[in-house]
Amino acid sequence: MHKPLKVGLCGLGTVGSGTFNVLKRNAREIERRAGRPIVVEHVGARRNNPACDTGDVRVSRDIFDVARDPEVDVVVELIGGNTVARELVLEAIAHGKHVVTANKALLAEQGDEIFRAAAEKGVIVAYEAAVAGGIPIIKALREGLSANRIEWLGGIINGTGNFILTHMRDEGRSFEDVLAEAQALGYAEADPTFDVEGIDAAHKLTLLASAAFGIPLQFERVYTEGISRLTQEDITQAGRMGYVIKHLGIARQTDKGIELRVHPTLVPASQLLASVSGALNAVEVMGDAVGPTLYYGAGAGGEETASAVIADLIDVSRDMAMPAEYRTPYLGFNAPADGESVPVVLPMDEVVCSYYLRLVVEDRPGVLAAITAILAENAISIESMLQCDCSEGANRVNIILLTHEASEAHMNAAIERLEALDDVVHPANRIRVEHFGQARH
Numbered sequence: 001m002h003k004p005l006k007v008g009l010c011g012l013g014t015v016g017s018g019t020f021n022v023l024k025r026n027a028r029e030i031e032r033r034a035g036r037p038i039v040v041e042h043v044g045a046r047r048n049n050p051a052c053d054t055g056d057v058r059v060s061r062d063i064f065d066v067a068r069d070p071e072v073d074v075v076v077e078l079i080g081g082n083t084v085a086r087e088l089v090l091e092a093i094a095h096g097k098h099v100v101t102a103n104k105a106l107l108a109e110q111g112d113e114i115f116r117a118a119a120e121k122g123v124i125v126a127y128e129a130a131v132a133g134g135i136p137i138i139k140a141l142r143e144g145l146s147a148n149r150i151e152w153l154g155g156i157i158n159g160t161g162n163f164i165l166t167h168m169r170d171e172g173r174s175f176e177d178v179l180a181e182a183q184a185l186g187y188a189e190a191d192p193t194f195d196v197e198g199i200d201a202a203h204k205l206t207l208l209a210s211a212a213f214g215i216p217l218q219f220e221r222v223y224t225e226g227i228s229r230l231t232q233e234d235i236t237q238a239g240r241m242g243y244v245i246k247h248l249g250i251a252r253q254t255d256k257g258i259e260l261r262v263h264p265t266l267v268p269a270s271q272l273l274a275s276v277s278g279a280l281n282a283v284e285v286m287g288d289a290v291g292p293t294l295y296y297g298a299g300a301g302g303e304e305t306a307s308a309v310i311a312d313l314i315d316v317s318r319d320m321a322m323p324a325e326y327r328t329p330y331l332g333f334n335a336p337a338d339g340e341s342v343p344v345v346l347p348m349d350e351v352v353c354s355y356y357l358r359l360v361v362e363d364r365p366g367v368l369a370a371i372t373a374i375l376a377e378n379a380i381s382i383e384s385m386l387q388c389d390c391s392e393g394a395n396r397v398n399i400i401l402l403t404h405e406a407s408e409a410h411m412n413a414a415i416e417r418l419e420a421l422d423d424v425v426h427p428a429n430r431i432r433v434e435h436f437g438q439a440r441h
């Protein structure tokens with residue numbers, strides 16, 4: 001029989017305990033796939049986790065003992081964050097270990113350093129679990145779709161955010177109440193502002209965009225807006241107009257550069273993405289040869305994410321004996337040839353899309369004319385408009401507009417002038433609109 005692959009498992013929280021348990025439960029199946037047993041040799045954990053019986057496996061309180069253990073072939077980093085986790089991963093690499101991680105914050109922000117160190121040592125760094133949890137989207141982009149020029153991808157890549165929006169819409173529950181439930185279920189990041197302010201989705205989009213377009217990791221260039229300012233009123237009004245509000249990550253190749261953006265988005269209720277509920281994720285990818293493809297499933301959760309961690313372990317087991325230059329590149333592409341350029345990220349001001357705008361206004365003659373004049377002066381044409389009651393009293397109404405495509409710069413300029421009107425009583429609620437797959441003008 002082949003020698004087992006010996007795993008050093010660091011972090012025994014939601015994903016760590018899920019990984020331990022699935023490795024144990026499906027040991028026979030995994031062994032037949034990997035061609036040898038995959039066994040946990042050494043666990044690094046601050047404390048035991050009642051969800052997981054480590055039996056006679058060696059457990060150290062100091063995770064660096066795991067990274068330095070000569071018996072360990074591959075270190076699985078599941079502690080999260082990007083301080084100690086960075087040191088742990090670099091230490092493991094320095095000791096010649098392969099690494100599997102679910103840590104998108106670490107790779108999106110410090111991936112350059114980590115992949116460079118790994119390349120120098122000839123070790124694998126695998127991260128399927130870092131994007132969309134159990135959905136094999138990194139595998140799809142790096143391998144399954146590798147014949148294609150990717151035109152765009154977009155999707156729901158934060159389970160906590162989608163869980164919150166789903167329950168706010170379907171049950172009218174408050175943001176705080178649903179967030180607390182997502183935390184209790186183990187979906188949220190240690191700091192849940194990463195989920196609700198879009199940072200976690202921006203980390204994931206950074207990794208997706210590099211794997212899709214062969215561009216460097218550029219987390220700092222992702223335009224990032226979260227869901228914390230969305231109102232129940234907008235969720236309801238969008239529904240009345242035939243849309244669902246989803247928090248999306250979008251990366252699109254255009255003639256001028258690559259759009260990289262994360263924000264709440266109106267999606268037509270008839271589209272598949274609109275019906276993705278709860279902590280589920282879905283990513284749609286458009287390849288020039290294959291056309292649209294859709295990847296759907298669990299984006300968060302212990303065993304769900306463990307599924308991707310273990311798939312990476314099986315890949316490590318198969319590929320570690322292969323010369324490094326024949327393995328799948330970390331981000332799916334080899335470095336560009338000398339003199340070959342890669343596309344740049346498009347500044348947000350130059351992004352073009354359609355918009356939903358909700359203005360709360362004093363119900364006085366002339367207000368509508370003033371609004372439409374400002375939009376026209378900024379080259380923004382209106383697709384449809386709705387005036388309806390608002391909850392702020394009889395003298396105030398909601399004006400809701402859907403626009404045709406306009407540039408972000410024009411929309412920003414228009415909003416500034418709209419908000420300066422005496423009769424507009426609040427900052428405008430602006431939500432971008434996407435019709436994936438339909439021709440753009």
Ligand SMILES: NC(=O)C1=CN([C@@H]2O[C@H](COP(=O)(O)OP(=O)(O)OC[C@H]3O[C@@H](n4cnc5c(N)ncnc54)[C@H](O)[C@@H]3O)[C@@H](O)[C@H]2O)C=CC1
Pocket residue numbers: 010011012013014015016044045046047061063078079080081084102103104129130133186187188189190299300301302305
């Ligand atoms: N929870 C989920 O659904 C998903 C999580 N991830 C990622 O997986 C990673 C782990 O997430 P969770 O399991 O949810 O977190 P968690 O908070 O449940 O578990 C992390 C564990 O690491 C331990 N830990 C932290 N620092 C340590 C140290 N210095 N020494 C020893 N132990 C230490 C903590 O005590 C905790 O038990 C994160 O990078 C997260 O972003 C990725 C996909 C889904």
Ligand SMILES: N[C@@H](CC=O)C(=O)O
Pocket residue numbers: 130132133157158159160161187188189195200299300301
């Ligand atoms: N907090 C994340 C966990 C998975 O990456 C999420 O909610 O999606």
Ligand code: NA
Pocket residue numbers: 128129130131132133134135136137138308
């Ligand atoms: Na994944």
